Amino acid sequence: MVRPEDFNSLELDNSLTDGETVHEMMAHKAGLTYNDFNILPGFINFGVHDVSLETNITKDLKIKAPLVSSPMDTVTESGMAIVMALYGGIGIIHGNFPKPEDQAAEVLKVKRFKQGYVMQPHCLSRDSTAFDMIQIKKKYGYTGAPVTEDGRVGSKLIGMVTSRDFDFITMDVAGQKGTPISDIMVSVDQLHLGHINDAPELSQKKLKEHRLGKLPIVNDNGELCALLCRSDLLKARDYPMASYDSKGQLLCGAAVNTRGESQYTVDRVVEAGVDVLIIDSSNGSSTYQISMLRYIKEKHPHVQVIAGNVVTRAQAKLLIDQGADGLRIGMGSGSICITQDVMAVGRAQGTAVYDVARYANQRGIPIVADGGIRDVGYITKAISLGASAVMMGGLLAATTEAPGEYFWGPGGVRVKKYRGMGSLDAMEAHASSQDRYFTAESDQIKVAQGVSATMKDRGSCHKFIPYLIRGVQHGMQDIGVRSLRDFREKVDNGIVKFERRSTNAQLEGGVHSLHSFEKRLY
Numbered sequence: 001m002v003r004p005e006d007f008n009s010l011e012l013d014n015s016l017t018d019g020e021t022v023h024e025m026m027a028h029k030a031g032l033t034y035n036d037f038n039i040l041p042g043f044i045n046f047g048v049h050d051v052s053l054e055t056n057i058t059k060d061l062k063i064k065a066p067l068v069s070s071p072m073d074t075v076t077e078s079g080m081a082i083v084m085a086l087y088g089g090i091g092i093i094h095g096n097f098p099k100p101e102d103q104a105a106e107v108l109k110v111k112r113f114k115q116g117y118v119m120q121p122h123c124l125s126r127d128s129t130a131f132d133m134i135q136i137k138k139k140y141g142y143t144g145a146p147v148t149e150d151g152r153v154g155s156k157l158i159g160m161v162t163s164r165d166f167d168f169i170t171m172d173v174a175g176q177k178g179t180p181i182s183d184i185m186v187s188v189d190q191l192h193l194g195h196i197n198d199a200p201e202l203s204q205k206k207l208k209e210h211r212l213g214k215l216p217i218v219n220d221n222g223e224l225c226a227l228l229c230r231s232d233l234l235k236a237r238d239y240p241m242a243s244y245d246s247k248g249q250l251l252c253g254a255a256v257n258t259r260g261e262s263q264y265t266v267d268r269v270v271e272a273g274v275d276v277l278i279i280d281s282s283n284g285s286s287t288y289q290i291s292m293l294r295y296i297k298e299k300h301p302h303v304q305v306i307a308g309n310v311v312t313r314a315q316a317k318l319l320i321d322q323g324a325d326g327l328r329i330g331m332g333s334g335s336i337c338i339t340q341d342v343m344a345v346g347r348a349q350g351t352a353v354y355d356v357a358r359y360a361n362q363r364g365i366p367i368v369a370d371g372g373i374r375d376v377g378y379i380t381k382a383i384s385l386g387a388s389a390v391m392m393g394g395l396l397a398a399t400t401e402a403p404g405e406y407f408w409g410p411g412g413v414r415v416k417k418y419r420g421m422g423s424l425d426a427m428e429a430h431a432s433s434q435d436r437y438f439t440a441e442s443d444q445i446k447v448a449q450g451v452s453a454t455m456k457d458r459g460s461c462h463k464f465i466p467y468l469i470r471g472v473q474h475g476m477q478d479i480g481v482r483s484l485r486d487f488r489e490k491v492d493n494g495i496v497k498f499e500r501r502s503t504n505a506q507l508e509g510g511v512h513s514l515h516s517f518e519k520r521l522y
């Protein structure tokens with residue numbers, strides 16, 4: 001039987017100094033990044049479950065896992081933001097929508113999230129046919145769908161195709177093109193309905209009592225708001241780490257650019273209940289950024305603001321002096337980013353995180369290390385350099401919860417699109433993002449800072465994020481630190497040791513010398 005007290009006097013003898021302190025490692029002025037170093041192991045005298053990942057991402061905003069999803073249109077809309085918050089992180093809704101109201105609607109979906117409720121069910125319209133229902137079944141596997149006036153959530157519910165109705169449809173696809181949906185749906189007056197303001201328990205009771213597969217949830221005007229699904233309820237579980245606000249709603253962030261018109265967007269997303277705003281720019285030390293920061297702080301003082309991006313202490317000082325509650329660090333480090341090639345400006349991410357964190361943390365301002373997080377160990381390394389959280393784009397793209405549909409890429413691989421917000425592809429997607437790339441109002445010459453790519457299907461965040469969290473906990477256990485604060489203190493006072501590694505050591509640290517291998521991670 002292992003008794004903790006038997007080991008009380010044991011510790012590592014830190015006078016035997018292998019490696020170097022973080023300050024020694026960073027004293028060499030060449031830019032370093034995560035892959036350039038390892039952290040040396042510490043003494044494990046606690047279990048992996050004892051490692052707390054609680055952290056502040058701004059002065060006043062605490063979350064339980066140091067994970068933030070990037071405000072990119074192939075990464076974070078409400079689906080991603082919900083799953084990030086359920087596991088203790090936070091998602092930042094991107095700002096590349098046709099209208100500010102669309103972005104606000106995504107924020108609202110996160111704030112209104114209730115377990116078991118599908119907020120964006122696939123709908124049919126008054127003009128749909130049985131053929132369209134067959135297509136939904138084929139593409140998504142659903143055997144029922146709500147029917148609304150114009151086929152969208154938010155329009156008037158007129159009926160519902162249930163799996164029982166659907167069982168009688170012949171799969172004679174061509175023939176069903178002529179069968180109006182009204183022939184196979186149950187009309188709204190014969191449906192059991194839930195109200196959006198009802199407590200979730202009440203709607204769940206209705207669903208169980210009437211043995212329904214799905215319960216449409218409507219508002220006072222009879223417009224469809226959501227669908228409560230039996231199968232999702234059965235899957236529902238507790239999320240003990242979830243990031244909630246004081247009203248018990250999931251935390252949510254949103255990004256805005258620095259254009260004057262975006263003040264209107266700020267007001268809309270704040271109205272929707274956003275908890276934190278990110279002012280999105282590759283170079284945060286601009287007059288444009290400062291006027292946006294001032295606007296938000298004056299008009300909405302209760303909303304936390306992460307300013308950026310910055311990579312130097314002078315940039316950080318400027319934004320902290322102007323009232324930033326948090327900073328986003330990274331210029332050129334993103335997987336889809338070509339800023340350093342095109343602009344000749346940027347900084348190695350490890351050095352940027354270390355330098356800015358040392359300054360900002362002294363002033364009580366947390367930093368989010370943005371870009372270049374390729375794997376779970378990179379998260380631990382970013383934290384070791386002083387980051388309070390990491391922001392991920394590519395690592396989360398191509399999960400089920402990322403926006404966009406999967407398709408088959410070269411070699412028969414299932415992929416989703418992942419693109420830089422400054423890629424021509426993203427610029428062309430919406431007028432709102434195009435104007436930011438014209439270097440002057442009248443200038444029609446675009447200079448892309450990002451590329452458009454595909455990423456291999458990574459499965460659902462419901463598996464991937466718990467894997468990331470547990471991976472970081474294991475890393476911190478190996479280092480011998482129980483919390484982010486403990487980590488920071490032990491790095492600062494030189495107890496946690498680092499070692500730079502040669503190119504050969506980097507190769508050795510990866511998989512090598514194998515004929516073939518399979519990489520299954522979680």
Ligand SMILES: NC(=O)c1ccc[n+]([C@@H]2O[C@H](COP(=O)([O-])OP(=O)(O)OC[C@H]3O[C@@H](n4cnc5c(N)ncnc54)[C@H](O)[C@@H]3O)[C@@H](O)[C@H]2O)c1
Nearest residue numbers: 258259260281282283288330331332339421422436439449
């Ligand atoms: N982290 C990175 O390394 C990095 C690098 C490039 C792009 N990006 C991402 O790409 C997107 C766009 O970044 P960006 O830096 O090109 O956007 P930006 O909006 O900050 O800048 C685009 C152009 O618009 C100008 N501009 C901005 N606000 C203005 C105003 N109010 N009036 C007049 N001109 C104004 C800027 O000076 C710049 O020339 C963001 O999502 C950003 O996060 C990130």
Ligand SMILES: O=P(O)(O)OC[C@H]1O[C@@H](n2cnc3c(O)ncnc32)[C@H](O)[C@@H]1O
Nearest residue numbers: 334335337372393394420421422449450
């Ligand atoms: O996590 P990764 O994928 O390494 O980086 C995400 C990070 O990249 C930045 N970014 C987004 N779009 C662009 C773009 O078009 N050019 C340059 N950098 C970009 C952004 O900071 C993301 O959070």
Ligand SMILES: [K+]
Nearest residue numbers: 332333334337
């Ligand atoms: K890059």
